[in-house]
Amino acid sequence: MNSNRKRVSCGLDVGFTEDLEESIMRSNQNGYDFICTNIVKEGSAPFQGAKLNEKIGGITDTSYLFNSHEWASLVVGKVSYFTDLTSPVDKRRLMASEALMQELQFAAFLSLPAVIVEVKDENCSAVARIIYSFLHQGHHNLHIWVKIPLQSYDGQQDTWQWWNKFRRMCNSHGRIGLALEITSDLPPQLERWSGEPIRVVFLSTSVFLTNKKGFPVLSRPHQQIVSKLLRLNCQAVISGDKINEDSVVVYHQYLNHLCQAANTEGQYERFARGYEDYLQAPLQPLMDNLESSTYEIFEKDPIKYSMYQEAVYRCLLDIIPDEQRDEVTGVIMVLGAGRGPLVRMSLRGAEKANRKVKLYAVEKNRNAAVLLEHLRATEWKKHDVTVVSADMRTWDAPELADIIVSELLGSFGDNELSPECLDGATRFLKPNAVCIPQSYTSYVSPISSQKLYNEVKGVVNSERNKPPESSFETPYVVRIHNYHELADPIALFTFNHPNWNNASENPKTEFYGQVTPKQWQAKFSKECAVEMNGGNHNADVVKEEIDGSECDSLPFSVNDKGLLPDNHHNSRYKRLSFNVPFDTILHGFAGYFRCALYQDVEISIEPRTHSPGMFSWFPIFFPVKDPIDITGGSNLKVDFWRCTNEEKVWYEWCVDSPRPSSIHNPNGRSYTIGL
């Protein structure tokens, strides 16, 4: 029952069977991987009024047939549906509860991988209670797959709410998954299911149409939802009248066909394979030295470096006019040169532009600098390259740069402290120098993902002095996969470079002749305002932001060094507002970035503008501790802060409405990025 990209793992729902071995054999012969079968005969209720050590018929007669491995791979159980679980007659209720519990315990005893439990209306607290009690008994591994139809039988109810109630009552238990029944009629808002932990899709043969050749096919809307769900690595089960026909194999074949046809896996998806919903702590390249193998992986990105080459090329053409190309030598400093890809791309860009350059490769990781020195003496021996083993924030540069090139971006843009690093390099820039990248902006969208929520809940934090909720106060780099984006991403924080705001500390102030800090400031403000507009920011606020004179009228002394940290100008705050049109549950926020390397040469991992095939960055995920129910039509407001002090940088976040969350990561108690 392992998922397989080439073919769909598919089972047959054989209902109750007297001869389990025969049923499994026939299903296998017809191309199915496993069967779904009732643990006891519906209506016979053999567990009722009997004890386990008595003879009780059905699957329970065949328990000697298989070894544990066979049970675990070939059979998914189905428990009976008991209407008496809420009976006001206590004895009826107790007998039904006990019978359900015994069926569950029997399934666990046989090492079945999972049992199907049906929910047929919103009134599911009684069955949820028994499931939740069962999950707290002993240490078995049985999974519960709650079977919910896409559409209620009367078409009037929102079956997602049934699931949401069941899940909440069981406290989002990690061993509860979803068995989604594809109904003939499809309600709207099917995308909502894509954030749920769907383990299996139930398809009745009656949902299929028959094509001209007499084969079963799905309608186009059904094809879309089924192939979308199967991409979430779930399995399928065929049920219904025709499953005993010999031709039942065609249903599985059709699903395989559907899956292969829908397979549009590109370079990014191939790279990401196996990383789906796998949480990674964000890199801290400033504090930790990367290993060579980490550099190696990222150097394979087919897109990123060609964009850098293009950016350097275009920039050199702009800053060194054609008529000066013989006299002027551009000074390029690659900051954070790593194993040299940006040096290589800069040299190629210069070659293409036919401009002379002098290049400094600055790298704080001494180990990587050894490699760079080797490359200088070999690959780059005909070029003017100087390798510097130093931290750009403290390096005493021998001359000023025309261009600085860096790749210090994290998944959230600024989260690997690119702003702080590049500010540290402002000291050795010519007044009209260009930073590549010139600016970057983080983007945020609200998402629903039970899968990610459970992953975060499962993170064990071994560090002392951290609060129990610290795993929910940490962002994660993750290839988000089993999720539902509740609204389009909105721009959050923008950083522009060079940032002369911090230039008062510059010991080389004589170079400011041409451009004043104030001029730079005005430019930045305007760019920032445009971004904020894009982010639906309040118009008055934008106006105030653009109004440069605001900055002059601040009632603070010029020298406020004692009060605010050096990097205070990289602090940010913003409230984002999303309109969520449907009932859903919020588990957190996906984060992305968009970056202008030079003018319109951009790289982006923001979904709508994602650079095709660029795989160097997965999104970032900011969890919310207590999932928040959202009623359709609500305005979801969230506050993000980027906080800074002399030693570190961190984010805090909280949901403001429709239901306020607690403030996440106060003082950076759970997560900080070291300077």
Place this chain on the structure above:
Amino acid sequence: MNSNRKRVSCGLDVGFTEDLEESIMRSNQNGYDFICTNIVKEGSAPFQGAKLNEKIGGITDTSYLFNSHEWASLVVGKVSYFTDLTSPVDKRRLMASEALMQELQFAAFLSLPAVIVEVKDENCSAVARIIYSFLHQGHHNLHIWVKIPLQSYDGQQDTWQWWNKFRRMCNSHGRIGLALEITSDLPPQLERWSGEPIRVVFLSTSVFLTNKKGFPVLSRPHQQIVSKLLRLNCQAVISGDKINEDSVVVYHQYLNHLCQAANTEGQYERFARGYEDYLQAPLQPLMDNLESSTYEIFEKDPIKYSMYQEAVYRCLLDIIPDEQRDEVTGVIMVLGAGRGPLVRMSLRGAEKANRKVKLYAVEKNRNAAVLLEHLRATEWKKHDVTVVSADMRTWDAPELADIIVSELLGSFGDNELSPECLDGATRFLKPNAVCIPQSYTSYVSPISSQKLYNEVKGVVNSERNKPPESSFETPYVVRIHNYHELADPIALFTFNHPNWNNASENPKTEFYGQVTPKQWQAKFSKECAVEMNGGNHNADVVKEEIDGSECDSLPFSVNDKGLLPDNHHNSRYKRLSFNVPFDTILHGFAGYFRCALYQDVEISIEPRTHSPGMFSWFPIFFPVKDPIDITGGSNLKVDFWRCTNEEKVWYEWCVDSPRPSSIHNPNGRSYTIGL
């Protein structure tokens, strides 16, 4: 600043003062206990752009004046109100944030008991963030009192929502309290505030009216809310224009007068004093032997025992007709006789009824039995009393009883396992025997109480193998005080005695001649149905319940002992539905009981029918792990289960709507009552 029942602890809001010592002295001379004063001069913002070690004026100049104890008892600080906390100009925002943080830290440095932080609109995430960060810094004891007006300045906003947001963002931190400002106009639904952690009530002199004699008085609605709030042990602060007049003492005098006039403290309140909102684990008298002092406390109840006497009296008159009073001797068995009060009351009842009785005093606590034997030989030597040191469930009674008398009720009625104990005594009952009590019913109402929620959060569970949420999965006996009842209590579970359901095990079945178990069953069903009707139970359900034939058609074998525990007939399930008319937050459920000792001789702790002056039982509180926001007009549905097995009894509960909670206490993992 200790609260005092006789007089209101009251402060003066002196605003910013240049001479702190003088201000305190004058306030004290005018009869005030403490002052409220701004930490820095409004508008002067001395912390902005300066460091703490510089001279910064105001209160900060006088920090050498007092010792820590004086600061802690005489001065409550007020921090400045910063509109810039959400400024889009990062530097403004940072300076304001830093200034607020420094004021807070300075207050903590001085050992002030609390500071006042004003919230003036719903947009409070920025100030909440700084407060929450501050509370996570270091180990100081400074409390934050969030000042919220009862009515917003435009009268249009629900200021309770401001508070609710602030509290939620700070994760209901225990050091955050409420400073409630009484406004001239009073909005509706003031009761909602009574569940909040109000520490101080702010009263401006402008809110007072002037009576004929020229003294300040409050309007009647203001009197009601203020005296209600002051009963929550909070303090008062007088603010406004007239606080510098010498006559300012009259405001404090008026509040004292108001408080004393409203003091309707009775026997119950006197007994309960000091126990307000103090959580106690429910007694487990079945598992643990009570100490003599515990018996002693409960024996002082002025009401309970007189009701027992009346019940025995009335019962004896009914079961022994006047014409038989010389021939017949009634057999009374007191089960759980303790130190003898029920024996005493039974003898008095018999005396009053002029009936002959033979009395067995059965007590499982051997220590108490020693006392009983002493009483038999002394106080009761003229009566026919037999002391039996045994557990009623296993006692081999020498004869059958006409009346059994017991007091095994917990705050929730059945929660000290009265049903299971009395079932164990069914064996030695005559067929027409009477149980005193005859029946009891638990009642439940939803409540909002930040205070109780924080108390539960603070419970440290030292037992291993219990989940971290176990304190929220345990009911507590508590004199609920700082709470708001969101709807009237509804009947939950009813138990009737004798319960012949369990009588098939009775070795003395020859006594069934007169009344069949089926007849008893029919009677119970009807009584139960009436209770359920009272509880707004679905009408169809009630019909099914009454229909006695239901029980005959159950598809179970008669002998289901192997499947269901002996005490399965004491299992219960019920869904309760409450209409909540206003926006609020649910923290849990208050539980009570009502008990028919004999016919209409009742005892009750259900508020609407509480037996006056009876103090033996405080209510019980069932917490909800995650407080649930409720929108006005919602239908609040909650499920309660009473679960039983061979060794123990426990409750499980969950909220079904408007927002499902997780199921509390699955399998009794956090709390059970041992049999």
